[in-house]
Amino acid sequence: MPHITRRQVLALLPAAGLLAVAAPARAAAGVDHARLLANTVAVFAGTPEVNARPEVAGKLAAILRTARQRLTAMDGAAEGELFAGLALGTDDVKLRQAFQYLYEIALATRTAGGELNDDATAQRRVIDGLVWLHERYYGDQSKGYYGNWHNWEIGISTHVSRTLALLADRLRAERPDLAATYIASMDAYLRNGENGDVDLDSRFHTGANLADITANRLLQGALTGDDARVAKAISDQATVFATIDPYDLQHGVTDGYYRDGSFIQHDSVAYTGSYGRILLTRVVQTLNMLKGATGGGSEDLPGVVYRWVADGFAPLIFEGWLMEIVKGRAVSRTGTGYADTAVIVEAVTDLAEHVEDPLALKKYVKFLPAANADGFVSPLSIARYAAIRADSAIPAADLNPPERCVAFNAMDRTVHRRPGYAFALARSSERISKYEYMSGENLMPWFQGDGAYYLYLAGEDQRQVFGVDYYTAVSPYRLAGVTAPVEERRTVPELYGRDWYENPGHPLNFTSSSESQNTYVYFPLAGNAFSGGATLGAYGAAGMVQSDDAAYTAKQAGILPDDFVAYRNARATKSWFMLDDEIVVLAADLSGQGGRAAVTTVDSRIADPGDAVALTGEGWHGGAWQAGGAAPRWLRYANATRGTAVGYAFLTRQPVEAGLETVTRSRRVVRASNPDTGVTKNVFTASIAHPATGDVSALAYALVPNATEDRLRGYARGPLTVLANDRHVQAIKHGTLGIVAANVFSEGPRHAERLLVDGPASVIVRYGERTVVALSDPTMKRDRVSVLLHGAPRRLASADEGVTVRRVPGGTLIQAATRHAYGRTFTATLR
Structure with a gap:
């Protein structure tokens, strides 16, 4: 994503906005x-x-x-x-x-x-x-x-x-x-502002909230003929266009769009799908409102918004469904991912009126499934949308290439796309919150940032398998991909009798909107630094070390009040390697901590009770797998009614508990203000237990979208090999693709196949006539990362800026200068 700084934003402002910045007390001309x-x-x-x-x-x-x-x-x-x-x-x-x-x-x-x-x-x-x-x-x-x-x-x-x-x-x-x-x-x-105006240093006046406030103040200034108010509102809102540089924060604000397409609101919540969507809508509305009403100079700002759409939103929309991983507490609302996308479609339709070359946006509008335009805010947008849809000269085209892997490392999210499926992964770290709860919404969010993943299948009505009904029917301890301790937790209202923890007399001043409430109740950070990964073309590797959240850590340190309840998490070191036909998952150092057992959920999927659902499998020694029997070599979940299937190829041998259960719950279990609507679903869960006593376990499996039984049987002969799987290194090899990928979690050199990686780091190597190496620093703390390729020395063909390649005894050393790269991938091509 092109980088636009605060200085560049000011240079792009209309004349009225510039004058307000220079002299906010003076009346500005040209409005x-x-x-x-x-x-x-x-x-x-x-x-x-x-x-x-x-x-x-x-x-x-x-x-x-x-x-x-x-x-x-x-x-x-x-x-x-x-x-x-x-x-x-x-x-x-x-x-x-x-x-x-x-x-x-x-x-x-x-x-x-x-x-x-x-x-x-x-x-x-x-x-x-x-x-x-x-x-x-x-x-x-x-x-x-x-x-x-x-x-x-x-x-x-x-x-x-x-x-x-x-x-x-x-x-x-x-x-x-x-x-x-x-x-x-x-x-x-406007009490969180300053003297009745926006305060750019206020934590309340950022991102989508800032866009809302300034849009209101634009109208207020126009109503009273107050040029200075309009100019100040324009200049304040323009700050949301600036790409967030985490190493040079303006006004201490982390909310906004990042270079890799990430969007954050509430300091540390991955929020493209809710607040990011609101911000997109509001700035496009402002462009419409200001058209012809101020002087020129803002022509390039629509281009910035275009990059938000192409690099921030498009990867997160699969067949018209906006993914769950970027919605914060909004995942518990009854609106659907299709309705969320309709809001984006309206904004994109209007944005096409402002960009220099609108064809790509119009093609994308045509590519997405038809939206219910009656739900658009503006009649103008409806007319424009209808014109685009009816124009036979505009071909439908996605903004995504058919195969794409996007590392939104600035918000601890990864999206992996293929024509038949999309895989979305939610992580957390000392930079990004484990979850968001607030205002009685998302009541049981505890593990949503602990490696929870969502596998979307092509041709599926996603309302039937995800959305609010997924969180309603599936246990919060059994979200797909999560390792959770075996325990029962209580929601915030159950714990404290209200939607927040109240203790204004404590030194941390716990009130409903205090910073301490945010830090320890609403959206606590994790404690781990390692969360991120590398991409190589359309392939990806991601890793995370699972940790406690900020509330539990603070409680153990004696910082929080005695009646404040904090829960200890399970431990795990995890990697996800995203290829063509499968996503390989490795987990090691698994423990419930404190004498508790833990459970890793391979997958949880929901279906309507009337759907024809079948679960089949095969044991490691042949023969049909049966629940409670021998460890499966593979399992297959198929919904014949919907024509979809997911396979699970196990690369390590362990008992797997898998089966179907009919569950009925009210949507109010996840959000207090939801209608008391009963949801009945058949819930499929496949999970692996980790006893409280015994050896720390490790496991490896592949998620295989749209798998047939024959294809799953084929994994016994390859092409996947687990090279390492412990708390220091997790690595795999795909023989057909010629890919070796590794996450190294420990400091110092670690071996993986023909690689010697100086950790911590994430590495993908694809061997062939030309060997391509991708490197990143998932901790975002290192000045450089390096990998040694053993074997005959190779020569440099091309490399990203900041990458050096040199011959050394035993092979070829590739180094990437990762200082202030914020998890970005560096690549080198060798011959």
Whole structure:
């Protein structure tokens, strides 16, 4: 991904933004406020020309239907209510909803072609509602700001700012004071800012949150003709375009996009699929709102967003499904990966209007499965999307090559893609959180960053095998790929009787949104440095040393209060080698710790109870495998109803517990606010037990997507060989591909086949007429890594910058300067 720095961002800003940076107190010239507001109305309500198109009819009907429901709720409101059933005064969510309902009515009154368009009565009801809410529940800041900060600084302000923009003409004529009154209150509620404005040093004003706040302030400035506010908002929002350099953090912010396509929010959570998606949407909306309203100079910023899409989002979308590994607590929500992708499709559709060469984006829009455009935010987007889909001159084309392996090492994620499947891996480290829990969402997340993986099969309806129902039906201790201790844990609400741990009197000041809450409850870091890997073309190697989280470590050190509950983790050293037909998994040094047993889950998959599911296998000495019998050489899980199958080829001999179980649970077990909907699934689980006593075990197996039984039988004859599998080195060889791959976890030189690797490091070598070597530092702490290839000396054909190759006694030494590379892979081609 091209690197854009803070300095370059400032150089790309419109003139108004530059002036605000140079002198924020001065009024900035060049802002057409009327155009900005008109653009905003067009974005959310459409235009007469666009709204006349048949493709937009469904969206217009939905806008009108919602507005009529809200007006009916106003008609039925009891004393002290603005909307029937929405009791106000103590619940910040309901107050936010009240402002949302007013916005939805206002939207219908500005939607050209709708029955409520320019309805003066409805608009006055909205204005009266704004006055009523301000007088009773919002205007007194001493009584407000209860509950979640996000509602007060972002949620309410978003609905209010948009409502004021939609009704700007009528407000100027009938209540010219109301916009200024509300803006003053919104500034007062911006308590994590500075003097009622954005504070780029605030941990709350980063990434998607910053984009939301600044988009609101753009509208507020346009409403009041405040050039300086608009200019400051532009310059503040522009900082989200800068690629995060972990070695030169600006304002201490780690939230944003990284060179390798990673996106982080909340300091340390892999979040492309939720906050990253929101940021993408918001910046594209801002580009639409500002079009023609400010001076030039921002032409290259859409190109930066294009790279977000190509390198950040596209690898994470498989056949229209946005993967689970980058959603934080949002994995527990009932929305689907297809709906998540539809939001991205809308943003990409609009982005094509701004980039210099839009064809690749339009091809990608055409390539993805058809989205439900009625769910788009903007009628303009619906019309543009329909035009792209209908244009026979635009061929469908993925932004991903057919074979791709992407190491998102900055957020401890790996995605491996082939035409028939995609494999997604979630890791954690001292840099990246083990999981995210917050606000009663993702109640049982404990092992989601401990090497949990997801195998997506081509042609599958992913709603049937993943999404919220996967987390509902599958035990949190049996997520695919996880090694977990044998114990029962309790959720945060079960432990403390609320959605967070409360202890404001403790020196760490535990309150709902305190830093200590984030560090030890919401998204704790792991304790290991080794998490990452290398890629060589479309092949990959990743490794991780499993550790305790920050909460358990702090509790053992006596830092946390006595009543704070922290859980000890199991131990494991793990590697994943991602090839063409299989993903090889090695695990060693496996222990439940503290006298506990542990279990490694090879896979967990769900199916509808009516699906024809079969489990077959073969023992190491031939004959059909039976549950509870001899160790299997291979197993095969097949869903004949859906035409899918996954094979498991075991490369070490150990008992495997595998079978099907019908499970019924409510979706509320994973998220308190989910509907109490019962989910019944047949759950397939294959797992390997590690007793509390006895030798520390090691295991090796291959996941084989779309495997037949004949293909699984073939693994007895190769091509896979486990070269090493302990806590120091894990390495494999694939004879057909000519690949040797190794993760070296210990310091110092370690052997793997014909390699001598100076660890810690991750290495992939592909032998052939030309030998290609890939190196990386998964700890992100080393100045250089090196590997010695034994045998006849080889000459350098080509190499990445920072790689040196020289002949030494016994072979060829390849060294890569990994200082400040943040896990990046370095390659050299030899002949």
